[in-house]
Amino acid sequence: MSLPPPASGVSRRRFLGGALGGAAAVAAAGALGGCAAPGGGVTRHADAGPWRQYAGSTLNFISENTAPTAAIAANVTPFTELTGINLNIVTLELSALVQKVALDLASGHSTYQAIYADPYQVLAPYSKGLVDLRELMADQALPQVPLGVGDFIPTHLEAAGKFVSPDTIFALPYDCPTLIWQYRRDLFEKYRDRMAHDLGFDPMPGDASTWDQYYAIARWFNDNARDDVPYGTGHQAKQHDSLMNDFSNVLWAYGGDYFDNGRQVGGLGTVDPGPCRLDSPAAIEAANFYSKLLSIAHPGSLTWDWDGLGNAFAAGQVAMCPNWHEYAASNESKLPGKVDYAPLPRGPVRSGNMYGGTGLGISASTTGDERRAAWLFAVWATSPEIELANLKSTAGGGTPTRTSVYQLPEVVAAEHRPSPMPNILTAPAVAKAWQPENIGLRPKIPMWNECDTAIFTQLSRMLVGDSRPDDAMRATTDQINRIVSRGWVASS
């Protein structure tokens, strides 16, 4: 006995086959749908005015998990009320951000229209993937940058916003963390006279303080104040980007640099920096001093990046440290009134204070309307009003990148305790740190990530005693020269 054929004439096998094929087709259609350009959500309403013309659209902003983004993420309502645009913010650790941005730019679609464009890890390697913002500045139908780009601190605009050409602007300065000297004022005042007597100089940090004095102070704390603080100094010397930052301050102070014409290579940047100069006598002397300094630092220094160091300082593990000035808000909440700030000490040549600021850019993969909508966000996020609001934010908030904000009476008043804007307590110190003779700008070159890795790896070897400072500097020089000569292929 056999079953009759189905009334429709379709065999069970054929039916199952068809069902399988149909499912596959649906899955494929779904997958392809998922690959569709994500920018389709931006629609223009030409008659709605400059700020409201993209009302109802959705923008994606990708950022490092930094203070200003924390403040904006905590309160995006003003932007949505002003523009009618829904803003999604993705915050990531810096290396994860760089990956996402690189892959997004490679895809040719703009999942993220607004980009936190770190000058060294995003702007320099992927400048071709960012919009030259001058085209949007020239668009009369769009809101203009309040007070013009001239209101941005010039060094910030150059370092965070431009690449190679002084005319192009790829990003608007968005944040400006800078490494400065953070110290326990309470402990320095308590021991000031004893230290002055023992060391033969006034230990209070100031413009004339030197790295040799810093070392002597750290050692004095180690030997004499263990009941108050376990170690005199702490550093962000983990095998990480932070180690390169920490060392660079000393390198510049001793007159060394990564390449010839370091100010130009760090400011506007270049695609061909020339031979590495880390094997110069000044760089080797700096490495010798750094190695000596780390030998008396808190042993945890070798495992701390900036966050680890910030936590250790706030927990009272060290009396002083070089760290990003945006940790002031955290210091003030954990050690209220006990911390003060100064530019980093001078070496034989100058004081070098690593600048770590970043700009806000727009993906070049965006459609015309997407980039115009993203421009609204860029203008809003870097406006004086929002920079002031960030300063006041309970979420932390960064410090302004605009001259005009620092001149506001309420900001000037907040430079002294009690301050409703704890990060601005660092303003006098960072203002000196940003002066052209004091600012430290690492090389802005496309292959920086690989050079950076070579630098902090060799420094880490030096600090654990695997290599001597001069050998470490020469090995780094060789590696950087190889990397630079290989060139940067990913965006060519």
Place this chain on the structure above:
Amino acid sequence: MTTTAPVRPAPTDTAPLRRRGLRFEGRLLTPGVLLLAPLSLLPFGFIVVMSLSRVHLLGGVRFDFAGLTNWVRVFSDPDVGMAWLRSLAYFVLTVGLEMLLGVVFALCLWRVLRGRNTALSLLLLPMFVAPVFVGLLGRFLTDSTFGLYAWVLRHLGIETDMLGSQGTAFAAVVLMDVWEWTPLITMIALAGLSSVPLAIREAAALDGTSGWQLLRYVVLPSISSVLLVALLIRSMDAIRYFDIIWVTTNGGPADATKIVPVRLYEVAFRFFDLGYAAAIGLLMLLVSIVVARAFVRLLGRRGPAR
């Protein structure tokens, strides 16, 4: 009334397949292969091509043929060579310790009659934690500012930071992996032990064997096939170990914990040197296959689990 016999569908659609040798099993496999092709085979082909190219990202991914440049670099790069040596040390230490401790714990649990399930549940807990959280936990416990282990060491007069020197950092990441994955070996070994026939054990006892002899000549041979499977599983994991190291030490200090997967990640996603990364990745794949084949061959020689 005339009836016509149902006409069987002409075998035109299946006959050619049969003629080409695609039999019933092959046709059953076809949907799976079709699904796997876009997920595995095409990317694999892509990576092979990548390893022979310089890869440009911006403006759409573009490959420029570079011949064997990347492969020459893989075999001449001292950093990659050192990473392989560290990987080998890491592999031997983690897999060795996990197998040893896992079997010891399983034997202990096997002997426990009351509370075995509770003890096993507690022992298995680390296995259910995501590796990245194990790394974070390890980092917090060893942090010199607020870490419990650091605090204990300080009170014992040891002022060093565990993740701050090469030897201790390497030991720390090995121990974190061992802590997480020993329970897996315990579970697998315990399952094997449960299947050792009671009759054989009783016969051995009647023959007057000591506890060690019973273990050496009866129990371990009985569970050797199961242990080989456990070894295979852990070996594959150990070769591609990444999370804990990335979270705790970032490969440092002084590259002491930079094993091959960490180097691969760095080359691919920090330097975006994707052609070179593809070559490193393919070499890793090759090593994984060789190790897996060695274990599978060993398993085949011993026959199926008894």
